[in-house]
Amino acid sequence: MSTESTTESRSRDKAPAGERVADWADGRLGIYSLAKANMRKIFPDHWSFMLGEVCLYSFIIIILTGVYLTLFFHPSMNEVEYHGSYVPLQGQLMSEAFSSTLHISFDVRGGLLIRQIHHWAALIFLAGMFVHMMRVFFTGAFRKPREINWLFGFLLFVLGMFTGFTGYSLPDDLLSGTGVRFTEGAILSMPIVGTYISFFLFGGEFPGTDFVARFYSIHILLLPGIMLGLVVGHLILVFYHKHTQFAGPGKTNKNVVGMPLLPVYMAKAGGFFFLVFGVIAVIAAVAQINPIWAMGPYRPDQVSTGAQPDWYMGFAEGLVRYMPGWEIDFWGHTLVLGVFIPLVLFGLVLMAIAVYPFIESWVTGDKREHHILDRPRNAPTRTAFGVAWITVYMIGLVGGGNDLWATHFHLSINAVTWFVRIGFFAGPVIAFIITKRICLGLQRRDKDKVLHGRESGIIKRLPHGEFIEVHEPLSQDALYTLTAHEQYQPAEIGPKVDENGVERKVKGSEKLRAKLSKSYFGEDGQIPKPTVEEYKEITSGHGHH
């Protein structure tokens, strides 16, 4: 960004080389029209709006370091005897994939650093996407016109999970091999086609000699290629829709308030890339990740306790761990429900959050554009649903690490497993109810604050001896911000008769919508926000309360 701004400042003096280059490019690419629309594009300032950038930048870091790693990694399962510099494995049989990963870690200068940056960045990429997605969810940023971008983001999260999985499986170490074995078992559980898919994926029986090479092309080409396309699409849509903003003075649904791309966001966003990269590099310098040398080469008859996937697969791992072992034999076939149900649930839980925006827009029937973000408390049902979903997800994570919970908190592993089994059903319900109540409480407090002012902490004694706390009236800025949110009315089922007086059939979907709408926006769904009349009545009367 520094070169561009210097170019610009020089252009005021004389027509310099930079301008001539730009002219040349404009004649072929039309860059001036593009720049006109975007160079001073406005971006609002809020830390939570930068979570997406964390993902974007860690994605770029992963690509850069990943390309470097491909220069040294051999995606082959040929058996070799190790003779590198790591003593505790010398003379051991291992695949070339594993030995080349050891080579990167111990014999390529800086290879270990790049490996660790790559892996840490991957964990942070996924964590960043999760938090970014939750930010978008809880502020309602997924509403029209951004539903498609929500789906793009969701797909990126899911593809990121599988890119990560295929990536950490490449070194063919004992831990990741156990994960691949689990995958094979999960594929086998699929009715009818399971064995065939498994044999096609592994080129025969597990583990075979093909999967590393196949995972490699999936990991470095297929999935990142799709993701790159989605990221570009995601960014184009962000530019096209312009960023959302929180309610506040001067901020409306028809404008966007913030700083221009050039120069402020060029510097901030560009600088943020370096900050993200710098932080990850320092983490890779001080904290070890995936020490495959300690785990040893994969052998299907060996295993270590504490065999877990990377965190983003932990939720699926949990589902598998706390599922009871149901299996049905019939007519010479086996239905492996104990594995297949978690496999299906894994997809369903993810889909639940993906389709939520469409469910909400169906319930509200709102077809307008929304550019002002909701505070989570002002959409209690949505917020409660989101927290319930996170609860399911987190219970999955706890279940996925049940053995470590048991050892580190001196619990019985069976008790932990039973806890998550019950928690899977009870947890989201409890979380939903509690969250909704908290949201309504916060709404009431906001209403109180608007009508009675802010608690000042000053205690005053009235002449007749009563003590009161002085409430300061809010500024108009605050009044506006606290009352700017929209409130829907519950939808009702239309009249039982149409305009001609003929009785019409009320569809089931209509009834369902009315019911849902009532729970969203009925008496128990939201606190009516203060009206001007209420405010005036209170302030004109006794203002001190």
Add this chain to the structure above:
Amino acid sequence: MSSQDIPEENLPAEQDAHVAVADEKNPFADPGLPPHEHRIQDIDERAAKRSERTVALLFTVSMLATVGFIASYVAIPHDKSIFVFPIGHLNALNFALGLTLGGALFCIGAGAVHWARTLMSDEEVADDRHAIAAEPEVKAKVMADFRQGAKESALGRRKLIRNTMFGALALFPLSGVVLLRDLGPLPGTKLRHTLWSKGKLLVNMNTNEPLRPSDVAVGSLTFAKPEGLEEHDHDFQNEIAKAALMIVRLQPDDIKDKQELDWSYQGIVAYSKICTHVGCPISLYEQQTHHVLCPCHQSTFDLADGARVIFGPAGHALPQLRIGVNDEGYLEALGDFEEPVGPAFWERG
């Protein structure tokens, strides 16, 4: 509240409706953007100068860190380890490279952000939004163009062209599907058989020697492979994935399952080491309870009761290998497993 079936009626009024109303009438009206306040750098050139120096310093530190990165790369041997408190013993090169690279990058970023925060304009600007959807006239033009194009193509009129084209387009991806056929062989009965067969000796994984009954003590745990399978064999991984065996010895009185007792030899029982859930090598044997736990998903089997599942997600017992002793006194298999080992699958039955 309207009684129509159009939920739009329930929608709240557009927010911007507030704005038009005067303040006295509506205390909740949008007061508009607050006036811009200056930062200290905007009004005090000395403060601005300080910021400039800070930014320049950060960029300079970054340069130094990059020099340090190159110097570390050249100077530090790749296998040198050092002790760093409180981290422990670590690789000196990785530590030095990571810190210098991180420092170089972080300082560039910090410099740029500090520059933007203190020296670039911080005046908030409002930019108008425009509806994403097209104006009705635009839409009408597009629809007219489309109809024109569709008409000119005659796609709707010449149904034969249309239908054969769809047919061709629908069929050609099949070539791609067919091409995937050679990804792997068909399963056949491969999952049903292992290397075990009658007369195969049980070879100790640790010592690579065939096992005798006297080698296996009560309370001990031993892993075995079929004789003839060596680590260097090209199909070792595939075969051991099915043939791996777990051998324990129980007091014959402790064995509750009759078949287990029949298939054992003097209390020595041989079970598949591969979990019937998703195939982890299950082997966390508790010699006092005779339970064996899978480290992956905690399926628990009771080895004293036919390896029945007593906890966790596994769907059926571990397959047992029938064993005996040959003429020379070595433990041998009396056949293959009678059911497929490892995870269950559709054709398992």
Add this chain to the structure above:
Amino acid sequence: MKKLSARRRHPLAAVVVLLLALACTGGLYAVFAPADKAQAEETAQSLTIEEGKKLYAVGCASCHGTGGQGTSDGPSLVGVGAAAVDFQVSTGRMPAATSQGAQVPKKKNIYSQAEIDQLAAYIASLGAGPSVPSEEKYGPEGADIAKGGELFRNNCAQCHNFTGKGGALTKGKYAPSLEGVDPKHIYEAMQTGPQNMPSFPDTTLSEQNKKDIIAYLHAVNSDETVNPGGLELGGLGPVTEGLFSWIFGLGAMIAVAVWVAARTAKAKKS
């Protein structure tokens, strides 16, 4: 013979005779003395056993029975061998009277080494079992670390984790961490199978195998172990790595983002 008699007047003859005589006496002593010594040792041994029996009566008999035959509170100790006693008592697991929970944990040892030897001698006298290993059995000389690694992953890692950090068993039981455990105790544990750990007798896991395993453990789980990448994060694998990436990785990102997005302080109006 002539030659010999010719030289018996040689000035050195006396010396030779003396040397021969000495050699003979030494040889005789060597033949007969051990018997005496052995007898002396036997006496000492029986004294040790006697002492051990007294200690046993005070500290162990209430659970394991007066003759070590076992009761409902504790298993029989006949045939467990000296190695088991040395392991259980030196690591403080026995006496277990005060212990509660699913298994007996490691705790402070209350006996001196001499007392433990006495106890061990007494238990060994009840029935043959593995004896306490000598240092050369678990010392690092002649050990193959890489082979030890393979053996460890085959026999031990399923409960104790890749590098011996420990792990969970059923119903609150656990395989303890092997960090800082005396090699002798590791050897004894493999031999005797304490509590729910299965035993790995020499017939299935040879002495050399055990030596290799101990050498491997020392290489990957001791004070001198190098973790080239930095913080080991407990050596527990992806769970702690995931926690670290959320707390420190994403935490740092958010801290930085807050700084980037925050408004710069405004000049104070005076």
